[in-house]
Amino acid sequence: MLMMDVDNTPRRPSAAPDDVLIAIDQLSKTYVSASGAAVHALSRISLDIKPGEFVCVVGPSGCGKSTLLRLLAGLDGYSDGRLLLDGEAVAGPSRKVGVVFQAANLLPWMTVRDNVRLPLRVGGKHAPAADRIERLLAVTGLGEFGDKYPYELSGGMQQRAGICRALARDPEILLMDEPFGALDALTRERLNLELQRIWQENRKTILLITHSISEAIFLADRVIVMSARPGRILADLHVPIPRPRTFDDIVLHPDYARLAKEVRGLLNAQEHGHD
Amino acid sequence: MTDLANIAAPAMTPKPTKPSRRLGLGSPIAWIGLAVLILSWIAAVKLLNIPSYILPKPEAVVRALWSGLAVSPASPLGYYLPLWSTLSNAAVGCAIGVGLGLVIGSLMAEVEAIERLVMPYAFALQSLPKVAIAPLIVIWFGFGDGSKIAISALLSFFPVLINSFTGLRAVEPERLDLMRSLSASRLETYRIVKLPNAAPFIFAGLDMAVVYALLGAIVAEFLGAQRGMGVVITQAQAVSDVAGVFAALIILGVLGIVLHGIVRWCEAKVVHWGANRKK
Numbered sequence: 001m002l003m004m005d006v007d008n009t010p011r012r013p014s015a016a017p018d019d020v021l022i023a024i025d026q027l028s029k030t031y032v033s034a035s036g037a038a039v040h041a042l043s044r045i046s047l048d049i050k051p052g053e054f055v056c057v058v059g060p061s062g063c064g065k066s067t068l069l070r071l072l073a074g075l076d077g078y079s080d081g082r083l084l085l086d087g088e089a090v091a092g093p094s095r096k097v098g099v100v101f102q103a104a105n106l107l108p109w110m111t112v113r114d115n116v117r118l119p120l121r122v123g124g125k126h127a128p129a130a131d132r133i134e135r136l137l138a139v140t141g142l143g144e145f146g147d148k149y150p151y152e153l154s155g156g157m158q159q160r161a162g163i164c165r166a167l168a169r170d171p172e173i174l175l176m177d178e179p180f181g182a183l184d185a186l187t188r189e190r191l192n193l194e195l196q197r198i199w200q201e202n203r204k205t206i207l208l209i210t211h212s213i214s215e216a217i218f219l220a221d222r223v224i225v226m227s228a229r230p231g232r233i234l235a236d237l238h239v240p241i242p243r244p245r246t247f248d249d250i251v252l253h254p255d256y257a258r259l260a261k262e263v264r265g266l267l268n269a270q271e272h273g274h275d
Numbered sequence: 276m277t278d279l280a281n282i283a284a285p286a287m288t289p290k291p292t293k294p295s296r297r298l299g300l301g302s303p304i305a306w307i308g309l310a311v312l313i314l315s316w317i318a319a320v321k322l323l324n325i326p327s328y329i330l331p332k333p334e335a336v337v338r339a340l341w342s343g344l345a346v347s348p349a350s351p352l353g354y355y356l357p358l359w360s361t362l363s364n365a366a367v368g369c370a371i372g373v374g375l376g377l378v379i380g381s382l383m384a385e386v387e388a389i390e391r392l393v394m395p396y397a398f399a400l401q402s403l404p405k406v407a408i409a410p411l412i413v414i415w416f417g418f419g420d421g422s423k424i425a426i427s428a429l430l431s432f433f434p435v436l437i438n439s440f441t442g443l444r445a446v447e448p449e450r451l452d453l454m455r456s457l458s459a460s461r462l463e464t465y466r467i468v469k470l471p472n473a474a475p476f477i478f479a480g481l482d483m484a485v486v487y488a489l490l491g492a493i494v495a496e497f498l499g500a501q502r503g504m505g506v507v508i509t510q511a512q513a514v515s516d517v518a519g520v521f522a523a524l525i526i527l528g529v530l531g532i533v534l535h536g537i538v539r540w541c542e543a544k545v546v547h548w549g550a551n552r553k554k
Contacts, residue, residue: 070452073456074456075452075455075456092458093455093456093457093458095458097456099452099453099456101449101452101453102449105449105450105452105453107450107467107468107471108548109471109474109546109547109548118457118467119457121463121467122454122457122458122459122460122463122467123457123458123459123460123463124458149547149548150548151548
């Protein structure tokens with residue numbers, strides 16, 4: 001009889017495709033700003049993400065989408081609600097998660113290879129993975145650049161290394177916070193293509209935050225549109241465009257136009273509502 | 276993949292840093308300044324008829340320099356023995372001061388309780404002219420090498436303390452987020468991120484520390500010593516040998532420039548990413 005109350009505890013993962021990997025339930029985050037005012041960054045967000053899904057979050061500046069990513073990464077605590085990764089409540093950074101930061105965030109005093117290997121050098125014992133590191137570098141076109149320092153690389157190459165580093169521990173989940181925001185349009189498209197390929201090859205679950213509507217639709221299985229602060233989910237749009245996608249094809253696809261129009265409409269309504 | 280590698284190629288030409296430039300002696304204008312200074316010195320002595328116990332003739336200073344340098348290194352009349360004595364005391368004191376400054380600065384940056392405990396006194400002591408403590412230190416440590424080392428250590432301690440503390444706290448929050456996202460331990464974060472990040476600050480402190488250590492050793496020698504460059508100066512002063520004082524000062528000036536150059540050279544080797552640093 002005492003065992004009765006376990007029924008709603010999520011079980012350990014059974015790799016069924018429609019399992020939920022990231023469960024976000026009524027999640028809220030309030031923090032106190034420097035001026036002492038309470039800021040409601042997120043308000044009762046609910047979202048389930050399946051293993052292997054590619055989810056993009058778009059929203060106006062300061063809508064709390066980066067906050068959402070920080071909560072998922074275990075970098076900040078949440079105020080209310082539930083947040084489960086693989087059935088376990090998030091209580092801090094997890095080895096199941098790799099984070100790709102804005103503008104690469106490489107350490108300038110280390111070579112590219114050492115930067116990519118960093119996750120295996122810190123935070124406890126790790127199985128040796130020299131082969132995987134070399135493969136990651138090769139796959140992202142950094143094979144010959146392992147001994148270079150970050151300042152010797154272009155912004156696009158630096159962010160490739162940032163992605164390699166996030167993949168070093170072979171995590172199930174990749175969280176990406178506007179990873180290509182600082183890059184020029186052409187490099188950005190190139191890296192979008194490459195990210196799609198990496199994702200298709202090893203089917204990580206990816207949550208990517210972006211400002212760019214075209215980037216979101218190009219990459220995502222689902223585009224989540226968020227409102228201005230306090231961040232709420234306005235829409236959860238399925239992207240039915242077949243893969244592999246290319247930028248030339250996708251702009252001609254009728255669903256692309258429809259989705260872009262819908263997302264743009266939602267975001268514009270936000271801007272006007274808040275001016 | 277290769278096409279992407281090619282696109283990035285132009286951005287990778289290494290940009291060498293030139294430490295000699297940073298010394299300020301690479302530019303011809305610096306040497307012109309020196310020539311003007313020496314010429315106006317000669318002119319002042321010749322034309323204004325300034326007595327030699329106020330401003331010696333340049334040739335008298337050169338003669339004094341020569342008599343101190345052109346002797347056997349073991350000669351009690353040369354500069355080598357006093358220079359070695361001053362330099363070794365300053366070096367030991369500097370090592371102690373820099374070591375303590377780095378350790379206490381690190382503890383202050385890492386542990387808030389230690390920061391609160393030490394910071395008010397560190398700043399109070401920092402604003403005290405520390406040379407004024409020197410007579411007290413001579414009472415405690417005597418007229419031997421101990422007091423020279425202690426004053427050198429005291430003077431070189433503060434710049435390293437303040438700079439290492441500031442540098443360790445000046446880490447970009449994104450880099451700390453990275454280490455936290457990897458569940459890195461505090462020691463790992465210190466060693467891998469905070470310390471390299473603070474290296475340019477620490478070297479700036481070290482640059483001051485070596486000069487202060489030299490200053491400390493000489494001040495201690497002024498207060499009483501059997502040997503050292505401070506003794507050379509006070510002995511020359513006692514017999515109104517102004518040319519001898521000038522010569523000793525030139526030796527110390529050159530020594531200061533050399534020490535500064537060594538620190539800069541080490542910095543360029545260690546902080547190799549510094550000149551090309553990008554956010």
